Amino acid sequence: MxxxxxxxxxxxxxxxxxxxxxxxxxxxxxxxxxxxxxxxxxxxxxxxxxxxxxxxxxxxxxxxxxxxxxxxxxxxxxxxxxxxxxxxxxxxxxxLDALAYASGLDEPFIVATDARRKEVFWGRYSDMRTRVAGPSVDRPHDVPGGLPVLGAGARMYAEIMGEARLVQGAPEYxxxxxxxxxxxxxxxxGAPADGGVLTAPRPIYLRRPDARVPGPPKKVTI
Known part of the structure; x- marks a missing residue:
């Protein structure tokens, strides 16, 4: 392999x-x-x-x-x-699953990455291999609290998500x-190779793209 x-x-x-x-x-x-x-x-x-x-x-x-x-x-x-x-x-x-796996944690926790616009992409895990919620995009104060947190998003918004809950030594990226x-x-x-954690290589978009097709030109009257 x-x-x-x-x-x-x-x-x-x-x-x-x-x-x-x-x-x-x-x-x-x-x-x-x-x-x-x-x-x-x-x-x-x-x-x-x-x-x-x-x-x-x-x-x-x-x-x-x-x-x-x-x-x-x-x-x-x-x-x-x-x-x-x-x-x-x-x-x-x-x-987020890759970050969770790298953490090595065997207890519930949150992974959060920077989503820009003062938001985070996040997922909740029961252990390093098992995602039980997400992926989602929210403002940091809307992410469920009370759990250890890791990832660049968690560190960026530590004051909101709980600095004391940051997992020390966990990867940010x-x-x-x-x-x-x-x-x-x-x-x-031997698990199914296209299902569960492994999927088809398609992007996980949680927002519409910023780019927009230009609308018709505005009418100008003289």
């Missing part, structure tokens, strides 16, 4: 290769404006470091968000292009190593 995973749903451009037992190579760069420039070179570097060609990859996994439209499009279109080139199946995984490990675990379990 060789799982190539990457995520571009947050400011982190992250890629990794997993062989079913461990992460062979991983690359992460934090740059919210250069997803399109950084992703393919990051994948190439990961494959080079592992000594693997794209055609040897057996599964391709992309973070499906939620996240901004442009970043999600870069990752998911790249996954589909690589799948077409290599013949390996492509899957999507909720980006998704890491492709955790994304690949989660996917590899599911694939190795």
């Amino acid at each position: 060789l799982v190539l995973a990457f995520d571009t749903a947050t400011p982190a451009v992250t890629a990794a290769l997993h062989d079913g037992e461990r992460v062979l190579a991983e690359s992460t760069t934090i740059d919210a404006r250069r997803h399109g420039e950084l992703l393919v070179p990051s994948v190439r570097e990961v494959l080079r470091e592992a000594g693997v060609s794209l055609r040897e990859v057996t599964a391709i996994v992309a973070g499906a968000g939620p996240g901004p439209y442009t970043g999600l499009r870069v990752g998911l279109m790249t996954a589909q292009a690589f799948a077409s080139t290599s013949g390996a199946p492509a899957y999507g995984v909720c980006t 998704p890491a492709a190593g955790a994304l690949a490990a989660l996917a590899a675990e599911i694939l190795a379990s």
Whole structure:
């Protein structure tokens, strides 16, 4: 098994290769404006470091968000292009699930990432593998309280979400190593490969895009 995973749903451009037992190579760069420039070179570097060609990859996994439209499009279109080139199946995984898995927690908690507009994308988990609510987008004060919180959104709005509840040492951004490990675990379990945590590589949009088709020009009277 060789799982190539990457995520571009947050400011982190992250890629990794997993062989079913461990992460062979991983690359992460934090740059919210250069997803399109950084992703393919990051994948190439990961494959080079592992000594693997794209055609040897057996599964391709992309973070499906939620996240901004442009970043999600870069990752998911790249996954589909690589799948077409290599013949390996492509899957999507909720980006919040990758953060939850990386936390290693076995108790209920909240994952929150920055959704801009003074909002967060969030999900509630019963443990590192099980999402029980979300993904949703809300203002920080509307996110359920009383649970440990992690992720960049939780840190940004710690005064609202509860600074004392921040999980110390937990990742703020998704890491492709955790994304690949989660996917590899599911694939190795024999569970359905397209359902549950693993889905078709489609974006999770929780908002309409900011861009709008221009309306008809206004009539001008003289």
